[in-house]
Amino acid sequence: MSSKSNVLIAIPAYNEEECIESTVNELRSVASGFDFIIINDGSRDRTGEICGSLSCKVITMPINCGLTVGFQTAARYAIDHGYDYMIQFDADGQHRPEYIAALVEKAETSGSDIVIGSRFLTVRKDKSMRMIGSRMITVLIKMLTGRRISDPTSGFRLFSSSVLKEYYYDNTLNPEPESIALFLKQGYLVSEVQVSMRERQGGESYLNPVKSIQYMLRVFATLLVVQWFR
Numbered sequence: 001m002s003s004k005s006n007v008l009i010a011i012p013a014y015n016e017e018e019c020i021e022s023t024v025n026e027l028r029s030v031a032s033g034f035d036f037i038i039i040n041d042g043s044r045d046r047t048g049e050i051c052g053s054l055s056c057k058v059i060t061m062p063i064n065c066g067l068t069v070g071f072q073t074a075a076r077y078a079i080d081h082g083y084d085y086m087i088q089f090d091a092d093g094q095h096r097p098e099y100i101a102a103l104v105e106k107a108e109t110s111g112s113d114i115v116i117g118s119r120f121l122t123v124r125k126d127k128s129m130r131m132i133g134s135r136m137i138t139v140l141i142k143m144l145t146g147r148r149i150s151d152p153t154s155g156f157r158l159f160s161s162s163v164l165k166e167y168y169y170d171n172t173l174n175p176e177p178e179s180i181a182l183f184l185k186q187g188y189l190v191s192e193v194q195v196s197m198r199e200r201q202g203g204e205s206y207l208n209p210v211k212s213i214q215y216m217l218r219v220f221a222t223l224l225v226v227q228w229f230r
Contacts, residue, residue, distance in 0.1 A: 004033040004034050004035075005033070005035060006083055006084040006085065007032070007034055007035065007081050007083065007084065007085045007087065007100075008034075008035050008036065008037060008070055008074075008078045008081070008083040008085070008087070009027065009034050009035065009037070009086075009087045009088045009100065010036070010037055010074035010075075010077075010078070010086050010087065010089065010166065011023070011036060011037070011038045011039065011089050011090070011091050011093035012038075012039045012041060012070040012074070012088075012091065013039065013040055013043060013047050013051075013190075014040075014041040014042065014047075014064060015043045015044060015045045015047060015221065016043070016045075016047050016091040016092060017043075017045040017046040017047050017050060017175050018102055019091055019092045020038070020047055020050050020051060020091050020213075021038060021050050021054060021094060021176065021199070022073075023032055023090075023091050023092070023093055023126045024036075024051075024054050024056060026093075026097055027089075027097045028097075029102070029209070030098050031097040032155050033083075033102045033151050034100060035057075035083075036056040036057070036075065036089070037056075037058065037059060038051050038056050038057070038058045038059070038076050038086075038091070039040075039058075039059050039061065039070040039071075039073055040058050040059065040060040040061065040064040041061050041063065041064050041065055041066070041067075041070045041092035042064035042065065042071075043064075045174075048060055049100070054160070055166060058082070058209050059074075059077065061073070061174070064130065066172075066178075067095075067175065068174040068175065068189070071131065071174070071175040072167050072168075072171060072173075073169070074086060074088075075159070075164040075167035075168055076167075076168050077125075078161070078164050079164050079165060079168050080162060083157065084106060084160065084161055085104060085158055085160055086158070086164055087100060087103060087104075087157070087158045087159075088155055088157045088159070088175060089155075090155055090156070093196050093198060093200060093201045094133075094195060094197045094199065094200055095117070095155075095156045096195065096196065096197065096198065097158070097193075099117055099193065099195040102195070103115045103117060103156075103157075103158040103193055104158065106158075106191055106193050107158055107160060108190075109202055109208060110189070110191050111189060112158075112160070112189045112190065112191040113160045113162055113163050113183065113188040113189050113190065114157060114158065114159055114160070114163055114183060114188060114189075114190045115157065115158040115179075115190075115191050115192070115193055115194055116149065116152075116156070116158075116180075116189070116190065116191070116192045116193070117154055117156030117192075117195040117197075118149075118150045118151035118154055118155065118192040118193065118194055118195065118218035119149075119151050119154065119195065119197055120134075120150045120151045121150045121151070121192050121194040121195075122194045126209055134151070134152065134153055134154070136151065136153045136220070137177050137219055137220070137223070138150060140223055140224075141177065141180070141184070141186050141218065141223070143154065143180045144180050144181055144185070144223065144224075145157075145184040145185050145199070147184050147190065149180065149184075149190065149192065151192065152177040152180060153177060153219075155175070156195060156197070157175070159210060159220055161189075162189060162223075163183060166183075170223040171189065176219065177219050177223065178219060178222045178223045181223055196214070197219045199225055
């Protein structure tokens with residue numbers, strides 16, 4: 001069984017001055033003992049200053065590099081420092097730290113390589129455009145891999161060191177549904193744990209309605225391309 005010290009929580013943050021302090025304080029209160037690191041992705045606000053005042057471990061990117069590069073950076077840090085697992089955890093307050101232990105327990109008891117914190121494992125999706133898109137991605141992954149992932153766009157996920165090594169050496173991989181589908185086809189075990197999430201606790205999401213549709217279309221296209229060529 002892994003101890004808390006063998007689990008790294010990676011928190012990507014871009015212009016999260018409104019949320020980062022409360023996120024860190026809640027994490028320290030509810031999930032004390034787990035190591036965490038913030039990937040300050042070229043923030044132009046006070047995110048870096050606040051992290052410094054909280055005495056957080058921080059990797060600061062010189063410019064905004066995007067989620068994929070930030071995730072790859074965190075994965076390399078986790079491998080270089082000998083962690084067994086890394087958990088991707090949002091800085092905006094949507095993810096709830098009380099579920100972190102459940103993700104770790106699921107990985108340890110089932111031998112899963114990836115554990116997704118799912119909003120919809122036991123809860124039905126609503127009929128919004130975003131959820132219709134999520135349903136379509138679920139169906140497409142099922143068609144391509146034979147496995148049903150109820151919440152393929154969840155950003156609350158645990159990765160084992162074996163998967164993190166893939167990110168370490170292959171910079172074409174991203175923390176998106178198409179990579180999850182690829183790992184499924186390669187024989188990695190992916191599980192889900194039911195969680196609940198909150199609305200963003202401050203600031204603004206980059207995913208407005210137009211960008212949400214663009215995101216879904218990109219995921220559909222890359223799922224098909226990734227499965228065809230890889």
